[in-house]
Amino acid sequence: xxxxxxxxxxxxxxxxxxxxxxxxxxxxxxxxxxxxxxxxxxxxxxxxxxxxxxxxxxxxxxxxxxxxxxxxxxxxxxxxxxxxxxxxxxxxxxxxxxxxxxxxxxxxxxxxxxxxxxxxxxxxxxxxxxxxxxxxxxxxxxxxxxxxxxxxxxxxxxxxxxxxxxxxxxxxxxxxxxxxxxxxxxxxxxxxxxxxxxxxxxxxxxxxxxxxxxxxxxxxxxxxxxxxxxxxxxxxxxxxxxxxxxxxxxxxxxxxxxxxxxxxxxxxxxxxxxxxxxxxxxxxxxxxxxxxxxxxxxxxxxxxxxxxxxxxxxxxxxxxxxxxxxxxxxxxxxxxxxxxxxxxxxxxxxxxxxxxxxxxxxxxxxx
Numbered sequence: 001x002x003x004x005x006x007x008x009x010x011x012x013x014x015x016x017x018x019x020x021x022x023x024x025x026x027x028x029x030x031x032x033x034x035x036x037x038x039x040x041x042x043x044x045x046x047x048x049x050x051x052x053x054x055x056x057x058x059x060x061x062x063x064x065x066x067x068x069x070x071x072x073x074x075x076x077x078x079x080x081x082x083x084x085x086x087x088x089x090x091x092x093x094x095x096x097x098x099x100x101x102x103x104x105x106x107x108x109x110x111x112x113x114x115x116x117x118x119x120x121x122x123x124x125x126x127x128x129x130x131x132x133x134x135x136x137x138x139x140x141x142x143x144x145x146x147x148x149x150x151x152x153x154x155x156x157x158x159x160x161x162x163x164x165x166x167x168x169x170x171x172x173x174x175x176x177x178x179x180x181x182x183x184x185x186x187x188x189x190x191x192x193x194x195x196x197x198x199x200x201x202x203x204x205x206x207x208x209x210x211x212x213x214x215x216x217x218x219x220x221x222x223x224x225x226x227x228x229x230x231x232x233x234x235x236x237x238x239x240x241x242x243x244x245x246x247x248x249x250x251x252x253x254x255x256x257x258x259x260x261x262x263x264x265x266x267x268x269x270x271x272x273x274x275x276x277x278x279x280x281x282x283x284x285x286x287x288x289x290x291x292x293x294x295x296x297x298x299x300x301x302x303x304x305x306x307x308x309x310x311x312x313x314x315x316x317x318x319x320x321x322x323x324x325x326x327x328x329x330x331x332x333x334x335x336x337x338x339x340x341x342x343x344x345x346x347x348x349x350x351x352x353x354x355x356x357x358x359x360x361x362x363x364x365x366x367x
Contacts, residue, residue, distance in 0.1 A: 052314075052355055052356060052357040053346070053349065053350060053354070053356050053357065054346070054356070054357040054358075054359055055310070055343045055345060055346035055347070055349075055350065055356045055357070055358060055359065056343070056344050056345035056346060056358075056359050056360075057309075057310055057341050057342065057343050057344060057358040057359065057360055058341070058342055058344045058360070059339065059340075059341050059360070060290050060292065060336070060339070060340050060341075060342055061290075061338070061339050062288040062289060062290055062336070062338050062339070063288070063289060063290070063291065064286050064287075064288065065286065065287055065288070065289040065324070065332055066283055066284065066285075066286045066287075067283075067284045067287075067324060067325055067332075068281050068282070068283055068284070069217070069221055069224070069225075069281070069282045069284055070279055070280070070281055070282075071215035071216070071217055071261060071279070071280040071281075071282065072215060072277075072278075072279055072280075073213060073214045073215030073216065073277075073278055073279075073280065074213075074214060074275060074276060074277055074278055075211050075212065075213055075214070075235070075265075075272050075273065075274060075275060075276045075278050076211075076212045076213075076214050076274060076275070077183075077206045077207060077208045077211065077212070077274040078207045078208065078209065078210050078211065078212060079181050079183065079205075079206070079207040080186075080204065080205075080206050080207070080274070081180055081181055081183075081204065081205050081207075082201045082203075082204045083108055083177060083178075083179060083180065083201065083202050083203050083204070083205060084199050084200060084201055084202065085109075085111065085174070085177060085196040085197070085198060085199065085200045085201075085202055086174045086198060087111065087171060087174040087175065087198060088195070088196065088197050088198050088200075089111040089112045089113075089114060089175065089195065089196065090111065090112045090193060090194070090195050090196075091109050091110070091111060091190050091191065091192050091193060091194050091195075091196060091202075092110055092111065092112050092192065093109070093110035093192070094108070094109050094110070094189065094190070094191075094192055095107045095108070095110075096108050096109075096179075096185055096189070096203065097185065097189070098185050098186070098187040098188065098189055099184065099185060099187070100184070100185050101182075101183070101184050102179045102182070102183065102184075102185060102205065103179070103182050104178075104179055104180060104181050104182050105178050105179065106178060106179045107176055107177070107178055108177050108178060108179055108185070108189075108202050108203045108205075109177040109189075109190055109196070109202040109203065110175060110176050110177070111174075111175040111176075111177070111196065112175070113172060113175050116168070116171050116172040116175065117172060119168045119171065119172075120165070120168040120169055120172055122168075123161070123164040123165040123167075123168040123169075124165055126161045126164065127158075127161040127162055127164070127165050129161075130154070130157045130158040130160075130161035130162075131158060131161075133154045133157065133158075134151070134154035134155055134157070134158045136154075137150050137151045137153075137154040138151050138154070177202045179203075179205050180205070181205055181207050182207055182209075183205040183206050183207035183208070184205070184206050184207075184208065184270070185203050185204070185205055185206075186203070186204040186205070186206050189202065189203045190202045190203065206274060208267050208270055208272065208273070208274060209266070209267045209268050209270070210243070210264045210265055210266055210267055211241075211264075211265045211267040211272040211274075212246075212262050212263065212264060212265070213231070213233045213243070213262070213263040213265060213278045213280050214260065214261070214262055214263075215260075215261050215263075215278075215280050216253070216256065216258035216259065216260060216261070217258060217259050217261050218257070218258055218259075219252060219257050219258070219259070221284075222248070222252075222259045222261075224284045224285060225245060225248055225261060225282060225284075226245065226248070227245055227246065227247070227248060228244055228245060229244065229245040229282060229283075230242065230243075230244055230283065231243055231244060231245055231263045231280050231281065231282050232280070232281045233263060233265055233278050233279070233280050233281070234278065234279045234281070235272060235276050235277070235278050236276060236277040236278070237273075237276055239271050239272065241265045241266075241267070241271070241272060242265070243263045243264050243265035243266065244263065244264055245261060245262070245263055245264075245282070246262050246263065246264040247260070247261070247262035248260075248261055249261070261280075263280055287324075287334070288334075288338070289324055289332045289333060289334050290332070290333055290334075290336050290340070291327075291329070291330045291331065291332055291333075292307065292330055292331055292333055292342070293330055293331075293344070294330070294331050295344075296342055296343070296344045296347060297321075297331075298318075298347050298348060300318050300320070300352075304320045305320065305321060305323070306318055306319050306320040306321045306335075307319055307321060307333075307336070307340075307342045307343070307347070308342070308343045308347040308350065308352075309340050309341055309342045309343060310341045310342075310343060310356060310358045311341075313355070314355050314356055314357065314358060315353055315354065315355060315356075316343070316350050316351065316352055316353060316354045316355075316356055317352060317353070318352050319335065319336050319337075319340065320335055321333040321334065321335045321336060322334045322335050341358065343356075343358075
């Protein structure tokens with residue numbers, strides 16, 4: 001039988017490998033020899049069980065923080081009065097014009113007097129007659145020539161005559177419509193020749209000094225605002241004004257749960273206009289807070305946001321925090337002790353009450 005060459009080569013190769021392996025060193029998987037020897041996994045787990053977990057920590061100290069509360073709203077004039085007629089007649093004179101500044105008592109419109117002056121003269125003539133009748137009746141009653149009831153009746157007539165004079169004079173005065181406040185006349189005004197009924201508007205006067213900035217504050221911040229607190233108001237038109245809080249609503253809006261806040265702004269030059277969008281900045285009271293990186297925040301088992309810290313005996317503890325505000329370089333939080341050592345690396349791998357090995361952060365490196 002002819003033997004193939006491939007069989008001879010396979011037998012020779014197997015014999016060579018067997019001879020080489022018989023003279024080598026047996027190596028167990030995962031275990032080296034000499035100084036590089038690695039203990040088995042079970043031994044390594046047992047050794048690590050006795051090693052304290054290392055965490056990177058940073059000591060924080062509370063700082064004074066003054067938060068700024070921004071309230072968006074609008075401006076509103078101190079007073080806006082629609083000046084109405086108290087009688088009925090045609091406008092015959094209009095001394096004031098739209099946009100003019102007027103003082104309290106200045107004439108806005110004059111109505112046709114008609115027969116009102118004659119009514120005053122008639123009432124005064126009747127008053128004079130009533131005075132004579134009353135004087136004569138009183139003298140006769142004193143001498144016993146007439147009854148006292150006659151004197152009382154003439155007294156009643158005299159009082160009625162005086163009332164008619166006063167009423168006629170008031171009706172005449174109503175033809176002159178005056179401004180009740182200082183301010184600027186808003187367009188439109190009643191035109192000359194127009195008839196004003198009782199209650200018809202002659203003009204609207206707007207008093208914009210002081211100007212009021214109005215906004216709504218949430219129920220979370222309303223407790224930090226008080227009357228007299230200084231405020232800065234920026235108008236959408238570009239002006240910046242300063243003033244003080246003059247009113248804080250005692251009750252909230254039912255739908256929004258927000259509270260009305262008014263800031264009084266001196267406006268003698270009329271810089272601010274009624275109905276302009278405004279942003280009010282209120283400096284809240286100074287409070288103690290810590291500035292931290294958002295990366296160190298963690299959640300408790302109950303889902304509460306906070307930080308994990310190292311306390312006495314290198315034990316870990318969880319502190320819930322309240323986020324007060326954010327800046328470009330970190331978050332301001334409240335609820336922490338004055339001084340606290342927080343875990344900045346490794347907080348997610350330890351629980352509460354565990355013993356750790358804290359390594360303090362120094363210039364971004366661990367020591």
